[in-house]
Amino acid sequence: MSPSTIQDALRATNQIFEEEVVRKRNFQALERVYTNDARILPPGAPMVSGREAIIEFWRSMIEGLGVEDGALESVDLIVSDVITEIGRASLNLIDGSRVEAKYVVTWKREDGSWKWHVDIWNMNA
Amino acid sequence: MSPSTIQDALRATNQIFEEEVVRKRNFQALERVYTNDARILPPGAPMVSGREAIIEFWRSMIEGLGVEDGALESVDLIVSDVITEIGRASLNLIDGSRVEAKYVVTWKREDGSWKWHVDIWNMNA
Numbered sequence: 001m002s003p004s005t006i007q008d009a010l011r012a013t014n015q016i017f018e019e020e021v022v023r024k025r026n027f028q029a030l031e032r033v034y035t036n037d038a039r040i041l042p043p044g045a046p047m048v049s050g051r052e053a054i055i056e057f058w059r060s061m062i063e064g065l066g067v068e069d070g071a072l073e074s075v076d077l078i079v080s081d082v083i084t085e086i087g088r089a090s091l092n093l094i095d096g097s098r099v100e101a102k103y104v105v106t107w108k109r110e111d112g113s114w115k116w117h118v119d120i121w122n123m124n125a
Numbered sequence: 126m127s128p129s130t131i132q133d134a135l136r137a138t139n140q141i142f143e144e145e146v147v148r149k150r151n152f153q154a155l156e157r158v159y160t161n162d163a164r165i166l167p168p169g170a171p172m173v174s175g176r177e178a179i180i181e182f183w184r185s186m187i188e189g190l191g192v193e194d195g196a197l198e199s200v201d202l203i204v205s206d207v208i209t210e211i212g213r214a215s216l217n218l219i220d221g222s223r224v225e226a227k228y229v230v231t232w233k234r235e236d237g238s239w240k241w242h243v244d245i246w247n248m249n250a
Binding site: 084086090 | 135159163172191193194197198199235238241244246
């Protein structure tokens with residue numbers, strides 16, 4: 001697929017989320033947005049696995065918050081050979097407390113080494 | 126590369142972060158962790174672009190929080206054909222307020238359509 005064809009395909013899926021899911025609250029349309037074994041990593045909550053659980057998450061979130069409409073905007077796409085890592089991180093602080101986070105890292109090879117290319121994280125609680 | 130070779134390569138990079146960056150506070154070692162044009166999306170702050178800015182971010186974060194040690198644990202790796210999308214989301218609520226988030230979605234083809242396979246987000250503030 002050419003880059004513009006891929007962009008169009010991705011935009012079409014994002015529009016299902018904007019129009020069907022958020023605006024019309026047709027949560028079954030999430031079957032066309034998420035893969036069957038998708039995972040979401042929301043801030044302030046543990047990871048949610050599988051499309052059925054994800055549908056319940058968004059139903060509860062969108063109805064609970066009272067979301068009226070929403071917009072998704074692509075900032076960048078990385079279509080070359082990458083690896084996605086889902087992980088957990090824990091940091092111990094000098095004051096004795098501990099920070100727990102979950103993350104998604106997109107890995108890319110640079111100069112023969114695999115490195116972190118996109119790195120996003122949030123907390124479970 | 127075989128899956129176990131890839132896993133070993135990724136673990137080696139993650140160990141640089143754990144041992145060199147967090148434990149020894151050798152922030153220049155981040156040159157072996159992040160690609161030159163990497164981006165990080167921290168919770169509660171805007172996206173940070175480029176390795177030099179990322180090094181300053183971690184120096185300030187690790188020294189500021191007083192991080193003593195840290196551990197990264199891979200939960201899953203997705204090595205097949207995927208696309209990474211960096212994006213911005215905004216949601217308008219019925220009460221008139223607005224939620225702004227940034228996200229990373231790993232896209233995967235399922236039944237001929239591109240869908241969200243891993244979806245993580247956090248807030249800018």
